[in-house]
Amino acid sequence: MQIFIQTLVNGLTTGSLYALIALGYTMVYGVLKLLNFAHGDLFMVGAFIGYFAIGWFGGPTALTIPVPLLVIIMLVIASLGVGGLGVAIERFAYRPLRNAPRIAPLITALGISFVLENAVLLFFGGLTRYYNTPAFIPFSISIHIDGVSIGIVNIIIFAGSIILMLGLTALVNRTVLGKSMRAVASDREAAEMLGINVDRTIAMTFFIGSALAGAAGVMYGLYANQVANLIGFLAGLKAFTAAVVGGIGSIPGAMIGGMFIGLCESFSLSYISTRYGDLFVFAILIAVMLVRPTGIFGQAPLQKV
Amino acid sequence: MSPIGVDEWVARSGDRRQQHSGPLGALSRAYARVNWWQRLLVLAALGVAFGQIGANGFQQIVAFNSVLYAILAVGLNIVVGWAGLLDLGYIAFFGIGAYGYAMFSSHALGSLLTMTGGAELPTIAAVPIVLVFAGLVGMVIGLISLRLGGDYLAIVTLFFGLAFFEFVNNVDQTNLGGNNGIIALLPWHGFGGEIRSTIGYYYVVLIILILLMAALHLLNESRTGRAWRAVRDDELAAEVMTVPVNAVKVMAFSFGAMVAALAGTVFAAQQGNVFPTNFQSPILILIYACLVLGGVGSIGGAVLGGLAVTIVQQMLGSPTDEGYLFYGIILLALFWKVRPWQYLAATLAAIVGFGFAAHAIAGAISRSAIAGPTGSVGWIGSALRHWVVVPVNGETYGNILFVVVVCALIGIIRLRGIVRLVAVVPTIYFAACCWESRLSVDPAITAEIMIGGILVVMMAVRPHGILGTRRVEIV
Numbered sequence A: 001m002q003i004f005i006q007t008l009v010n011g012l013t014t015g016s017l018y019a020l021i022a023l024g025y026t027m028v029y030g031v032l033k034l035l036n037f038a039h040g041d042l043f044m045v046g047a048f049i050g051y052f053a054i055g056w057f058g059g060p061t062a063l064t065i066p067v068p069l070l071v072i073i074m075l076v077i078a079s080l081g082v083g084g085l086g087v088a089i090e091r092f093a094y095r096p097l098r099n100a101p102r103i104a105p106l107i108t109a110l111g112i113s114f115v116l117e118n119a120v121l122l123f124f125g126g127l128t129r130y131y132n133t134p135a136f137i138p139f140s141i142s143i144h145i146d147g148v149s150i151g152i153v154n155i156i157i158f159a160g161s162i163i164l165m166l167g168l169t170a171l172v173n174r175t176v177l178g179k180s181m182r183a184v185a186s187d188r189e190a191a192e193m194l195g196i197n198v199d200r201t202i203a204m205t206f207f208i209g210s211a212l213a214g215a216a217g218v219m220y221g222l223y224a225n226q227v228a229n230l231i232g233f234l235a236g237l238k239a240f241t242a243a244v245v246g247g248i249g250s251i252p253g254a255m256i257g258g259m260f261i262g263l264c265e266s267f268s269l270s271y272i273s274t275r276y277g278d279l280f281v282f283a284i285l286i287a288v289m290l291v292r293p294t295g296i297f298g299q300a301p302l303q304k305v
Numbered sequence B: 001m002s003p004i005g006v007d008e009w010v011a012r013s014g015d016r017r018q019q020h021s022g023p024l025g026a027l028s029r030a031y032a033r034v035n036w037w038q039r040l041l042v043l044a045a046l047g048v049a050f051g052q053i054g055a056n057g058f059q060q061i062v063a064f065n066s067v068l069y070a071i072l073a074v075g076l077n078i079v080v081g082w083a084g085l086l087d088l089g090y091i092a093f094f095g096i097g098a099y100g101y102a103m104f105s106s107h108a109l110g111s112l113l114t115m116t117g118g119a120e121l122p123t124i125a126a127v128p129i130v131l132v133f134a135g136l137v138g139m140v141i142g143l144i145s146l147r148l149g150g151d152y153l154a155i156v157t158l159f160f161g162l163a164f165f166e167f168v169n170n171v172d173q174t175n176l177g178g179n180n181g182i183i184a185l186l187p188w189h190g191f192g193g194e195i196r197s198t199i200g201y202y203y204v205v206l207i208i209l210i211l212l213m214a215a216l217h218l219l220n221e222s223r224t225g226r227a228w229r230a231v232r233d234d235e236l237a238a239e240v241m242t243v244p245v246n247a248v249k250v251m252a253f254s255f256g257a258m259v260a261a262l263a264g265t266v267f268a269a270q271q272g273n274v275f276p277t278n279f280q281s282p283i284l285i286l287i288y289a290c291l292v293l294g295g296v297g298s299i300g301g302a303v304l305g306g307l308a309v310t311i312v313q314q315m316l317g318s319p320t321d322e323g324y325l326f327y328g329i330i331l332l333a334l335f336w337k338v339r340p341w342q343y344l345a346a347t348l349a350a351i352v353g354f355g356f357a358a359h360a361i362a363g364a365i366s367r368s369a370i371a372g373p374t375g376s377v378g379w380i381g382s383a384l385r386h387w388v389v390v391p392v393n394g395e396t397y398g399n400i401l402f403v404v405v406v407c408a409l410i411g412i413i414r415l416r417g418i419v420r421l422v423a424v425v426p427t428i429y430f431a432a433c434c435w436e437s438r439l440s441v442d443p444a445i446t447a448e449i450m451i452g453g454i455l456v457v458m459m460a461v462r463p464h465g466i467l468g469t470r471r472v473e474i475v
Helices: A002-032 A039-056 A067-097 A103-124 A152-174 A176-186 A188-193 A198-224 A231-246 A251-272 A277-291 B008-017 B022-033 B036-052 B057-082 B090-104 B123-148 B152-170 B198-221 B223-233 B235-240 B245-271 B281-294 B299-315 B321-337 B341-365 B378-384 B395-414 B417-439 B443-461
Strands: A142-145 A148-151 B005-007 B472-474
Touching: A002 A039, A002 A148, A002 A152, A002 A176, A002 A198, A002 A231, A002 A251, A039 A067, A039 A103, A039 A198, A039 A231, A067 A103, A067 A198, A067 B443, A103 A231, A103 B281, A103 B395, A103 B443, A148 A152, A152 A176, A152 A198, A152 A251, A176 A188, A176 A198, A188 A198, A198 A231, A231 A251, A231 A277, A231 B152, A251 A277, A277 B123, A277 B152, B036 B057, B036 B198, B057 B090, B057 B198, B057 B223, B057 B245, B057 B281, B057 B299, B090 B123, B090 B152, B090 B245, B090 B281, B123 B152, B123 B245, B152 B281, B198 B223, B198 B245, B198 B299, B223 B235, B223 B245, B235 B245, B281 B299, B281 B443, B299 B321, B299 B443, B321 B341, B321 B378, B321 B417, B341 B417, B395 B417
Parallel strands: none
Antiparallel strands: A142 A148, B005 B472
16 A cells, blocks of 8 residues: 555656646647657756756755745746747747648757757766755655655645646636637637737747746756756657647646656556566557547547648 | 649749859759769769778778668658658667567577577578568558558657667567677678678668669659659548558558668678667667758658768767868858858958957957867867967857857848858857867767757758759649
8 A cells, every 4th residue: 555655646746747748748739730849858958957046046955045935946947948948949940830841840849859958968968967855855844644755845746737737727718828829729820810929829839838848847856856968858758648648739638648647657667567667658658549549638630621 | 721732843943944153053964964873873883982992991881871871861761751751760660670680690589698599591581581570560550650640650650669669678688688789690691601891781781772772763753652742742632533542651651661671680780789779769860860951752862861961970970070071061051152252252251350350359368268279180270279269178168159159040041141141250250169169079969969950950941951852832
């Protein structure tokens, strides 16, 4: 039972990170019908920004500001920075290809992902960097349930991602921006004819999606305690799996899919095999694609002739 | 607005009107006069001639690798260029070829410890088995993903490629080597002989490439080739014209898989070992860069891209060659883009002058700002010693310059006329400083950034590549 609860907690924690990343994938796919392979690397950039933010405020062992403030500042800086990077990528790499054949922006996305990974390698080197989270958020602060201790970091991540997701849902459903995002997603040309600024809406979608990935990067750094230039690849792929399983283009789908993939991964690591954990996640994806290609919440696209 | 058709003739009308002059024009007219088969013959003759000039060991390896990547790019071109399917699991077929060779023509099915036993079939028998197997796997993956259509093809193939890597990396070490790989493979063998030298394998890949180009050229002109292009340009219209869309796509998929597997068998034999890391996504991106640079949809383009990207990538590893490469590309670009010659001369003079001025100013502010070592060695390094600004610990400086240069390049694309020419001067100078202080120090990373950059820039500036045909959509 203890193992079960521990696995459940781990699964929900990583699952909420995957869900946050998956939201960016799914939002971009919704408005542009583009699989943004560079999204996982934006997550990695966010984790690096968080790492440097700790350094700016005195380093993990000698912080000059209170810890809750530090966490909030890290999240804000990483979100803004990564959001800005996402908008820049959209503006200069994807926008010129709006009317190109479908395959062109996909190849560009592969290239961007590769450039980001290697630019970070060039700037910061290939060494793994450590957040050293226990030095400022001790493990001893935790909740005990049935002999299992749940660290405060897990709770921060879970609660933080739930808040962000609720905020996003409200934004998409209640605001003018959300309405124009939904309009662009359902028919770009019609939206443009009705006076919606399509370019601005797409840029905002990129900003929000990338900002969520940046926040997820900081949370990942706090949780896994280490960052390196290649973490974005695998995390991005799993989040991508989550987005597809949930139904790409669907926001609740990305949230449920992220949790689902996190739980699958953590249970397969605990109970099935530590060796084939990743393979198991990919197998789920292939199975879902075969049984229900549009994912849990996705809708089959209507083909207009 | 959805396009109702794609027309290559209309797209080329601009090129037909444009008259090249000078040596470049003579060259392009000569190129246009010879037909495809004569060009292939010239390529083959050049390839054989290279094998005869007695290249040193490093040059032989570079030659082998570039021809190998040309084969891989040609194979990818079948799937991506002709059938228009984004196959992100292509690298797995390369891996299947390599591992298949290890299993059937070497000792991988026997004991990895004593390196004996196993199938050890003659290569001539093993390669067809591997090819048929790869073709079948390609067919199955193709059938699965085509049932889903659209972007799902990219998704499923991507995960197939990853699953292949995860499998061979984590499989039990006593069976397929796991992350230790399989070492000491037999070379290509049969009929009592075997191929051991690099130059021998160079001829093998050269023969494969020439035969493959000939076969694919015929295929491209055939009913199947036309069907592929029809499906790529408009799937629905093709289906209405009774093209069996799914069969044609699966066929392209299988053909691509078989070409990749064939390349894999030679790769494994030449290396003498296979490791799971040989089949990871950076290699896939490299193959895509080859294809995209040369021109998606053109056999010649794929070959050219394969040769160019691989040669550049391998040259970046050598400290003497990388300087020639970097400054050579900059000069070529200037000569190609800046006309008339008065402008060109003024630009070059301005760059040189700007450099000396910047060097003098930086030196006046601080001695250590110009005291760092240049990354280039040899005469380039000593010639630029008093021109570029390289501070003593130039790493951070180089990183900042890198960001500046990337931003400046993005900006320059948007500028026009004389303003652009003026902006080019400091950009090139800063690029040179960045190169000397940072990029040439870590050539491996530089190569990777360059490969990613090729994909992004080519897609934005010239999506049809160097030799590909531009297509316009008629709305």
